[in-house]
């Protein structure tokens with residue numbers, strides 16, 4: 001139901017973590033979906049394990065907020081970091 005509201009009215013974004021000077025992870029406080037936001041390409045894409053690995057490989061320590069989705073997508077996939 002919450003996702004339906006987001007579908008019609010748009011997500012209610014809140015900053016989850018600043019990753020670099022030009023990118024951040026944002027999360028919808030309503031449906032708890034996380035997104036990767038990049039100022040350079042002006043893109044907002046669903047956050048997944050590949051983003052986690054991408055930023056981690058750039059030396060960014062990824063820290064998830066308790067109010068974000070269900071935790072790390074890496075753990076959700078059952079993968080080793």
Ligand SMILES: [Zn+2]
Nearest residue numbers: 006011028031
């Ligand atoms: Zn939402």
